[in-house]
Amino acid sequence: MTQSDSLTASRTGEVAAVIVAAGRGERAGQSVEGPKQYRQIGGKPVLRHTLETFLTDPRIGRVVVAIHPDDEALFAEATAGLTDDRVIAIHGGHSRQASTRLALLALYDPSPQTVLIHDGVRPFIDRELIDRIIAAVEDGRGALPSLPVADTIKRAGPAGNIAETVPRHDLHAAQTPQGFPFALIAAAHERAHKLGREDFTDDASIAEWAKIPVRLVAGSVDNIKLTWARDIALADERLTRPSVFPDVRTGNGYDVHTFADGDAVVLCGVAIPYHKRLSGHSDADVGLHALTDALLATCGAGDIGTHFPPSDPQWKGAASHIFLEHAAAIVREAGGRIANVDVTIVCEAPKIGPHRESMTAALASMLNIAPHRISIKATTNEKMGFVGREEGIASIATASVIYPGEVPA
Ligand SMILES: Nc1ccn([C@@H]2O[C@H](COP(=O)(O)OP(=O)(O)OP(=O)(O)O)[C@@H](O)[C@H]2O)c(=O)n1
Numbered sequence: 001m002t003q004s005d006s007l008t009a010s011r012t013g014e015v016a017a018v019i020v021a022a023g024r025g026e027r028a029g030q031s032v033e034g035p036k037q038y039r040q041i042g043g044k045p046v047l048r049h050t051l052e053t054f055l056t057d058p059r060i061g062r063v064v065v066a067i068h069p070d071d072e073a074l075f076a077e078a079t080a081g082l083t084d085d086r087v088i089a090i091h092g093g094h095s096r097q098a099s100t101r102l103a104l105l106a107l108y109d110p111s112p113q114t115v116l117i118h119d120g121v122r123p124f125i126d127r128e129l130i131d132r133i134i135a136a137v138e139d140g141r142g143a144l145p146s147l148p149v150a151d152t153i154k155r156a157g158p159a160g161n162i163a164e165t166v167p168r169h170d171l172h173a174a175q176t177p178q179g180f181p182f183a184l185i186a187a188a189h190e191r192a193h194k195l196g197r198e199d200f201t202d203d204a205s206i207a208e209w210a211k212i213p214v215r216l217v218a219g220s221v222d223n224i225k226l227t228w229a230r231d232i233a234l235a236d237e238r239l240t241r242p243s244v245f246p247d248v249r250t251g252n253g254y255d256v257h258t259f260a261d262g263d264a265v266v267l268c269g270v271a272i273p274y275h276k277r278l279s280g281h282s283d284a285d286v287g288l289h290a291l292t293d294a295l296l297a298t299c300g301a302g303d304i305g306t307h308f309p310p311s312d313p314q315w316k317g318a319a320s321h322i323f324l325e326h327a328a329a330i331v332r333e334a335g336g337r338i339a340n341v342d343v344t345i346v347c348e349a350p351k352i353g354p355h356r357e358s359m360t361a362a363l364a365s366m367l368n369i370a371p372h373r374i375s376i377k378a379t380t381n382e383k384m385g386f387v388g389r390e391e392g393i394a395s396i397a398t399a400s401v402i403y404p405g406e407v408p409a
């Protein structure tokens with residue numbers, strides 16, 4: 001199949017993304033961490049931040065990342081643990097334009113309907129901007145995120161003097177992701193390449209040259225391109241300093257297990273002597289199960305069954321601290337710090353009060369947080385319902401987690 005044939009064989013409706021990350025970052029200068037797209041900001045490589053935001057969008061079917069051939073190890077390290085088969089890495093070229101063209105070629109056969117082309121070094125891209133661009137791309141028209149120029153603009157003249165002041169009322173600073181009907185921008189890139197035009201600094205310029213109309217869409221002030229060393233230092237500071245508006249998220253969880261014959265119930269990691277046990281696939285610790293769900297909910301990471309399916313024999317009889325510690329690791333991986341957790345046990349018996357302290361200590365150790373951030377409460381169900389009839393124990397839990405660097409709009 002030729003390229004032009006394959007352009008017609010499109011995956012209707014599919015949105016794909018190209019992330020260009022094959023540059024050398026000369027202006028930002030050298031670092032032991034590698035070129036700027038691999039520098040750590042907020043504890044993660046710049047490119048990982050960028051990639052993760054695109055991968056949160058389920059409409060995006062493929063993400064082609066153009067990397068430099070020398071950066072394979074850096075890319076593997078930056079994407080370690082990111083098991084998303086939508087990501088395709090290819091080798092970029094000697095310019096941004098060349099890297100973009102090579103990435104577009106990787107999207108042929110079948111080609112997507114829409115493509116978003118983004119700089120790997122714009123890590124503060126957000127889902128709202130991606131939404132605006134996807135919504136603005138039409139059959140025959142591209143979309144460019146931009147901001148009106150705020151400074152007065154001067155053109156430099158001879159001898160270091162100003163030649164003139166440029167009217168700024170219709171000037172806009174271009175950002176990425178720039179969105180296009182795939183077939184149009186891919187063909188324009190190919191034509192520019194064949195004609196030896198390698199001087200375009202963004203894809204909207206190629207579109208203009210190819211007479212593809214491009215609509216201006218509101219960009220985002222946060223969506224800066226990390227160009228200079230100072231930009232990287234500021235980006236890191238922005239992600240690591242405590243936010244004036246912390247992104248505090250709350251999750252809740254609920255669980256219930258029935259009684260069976262036994263000699264102890266395990267609640268919040270503590271075995272409480274009793275003439276029954278709780279029955280379940282694992283050790284049936286309702287307190288830890290509810291809290292696991294609450295923590296996972298703070299970062300949209302599914303629920304306990306997503307990570308530990310009851311159908312999986314390896315979790316039979318498992319100690320539930322494994323589940324809670326796994327959820328806490330997911331929260332930490334997402335940059336979260338647990339502010340507090342609150343677990344309520346609903347049962348007629350056994351008495352929880354005498355064990356509250358050891359339960360608190362157990363949770364503090366599993367979550368690696370101070371005991372004063374943990375609350376464990378108990379209530380009866382006033383003899384009503386299944387709990388009142390002493391058929392089992394229920395638990396509800398709430399968790400609050402502070403995530404950095406993201407303030408809800
Ligand atoms: N041959 C190139 C050059 C640039 N880019 C990418 O294009 C984006 C924007 O380019 P820029 O900020 O200019 O990056 P660099 O070219 O790396 O920077 P410099 O010009 O300072 O060397 C970056 O994500 C960069 O990795 C690319 O994929 N391939």
Ligand SMILES: C[C@](O)(CO)[C@H](O)COP(=O)(O)O
Pocket residue numbers: 096119173174175176201202203225
């Ligand atoms: C594409 C771009 O980010 C739009 O602002 C920009 O042109 C790329 O930066 P470069 O330094 O010109 O490569």
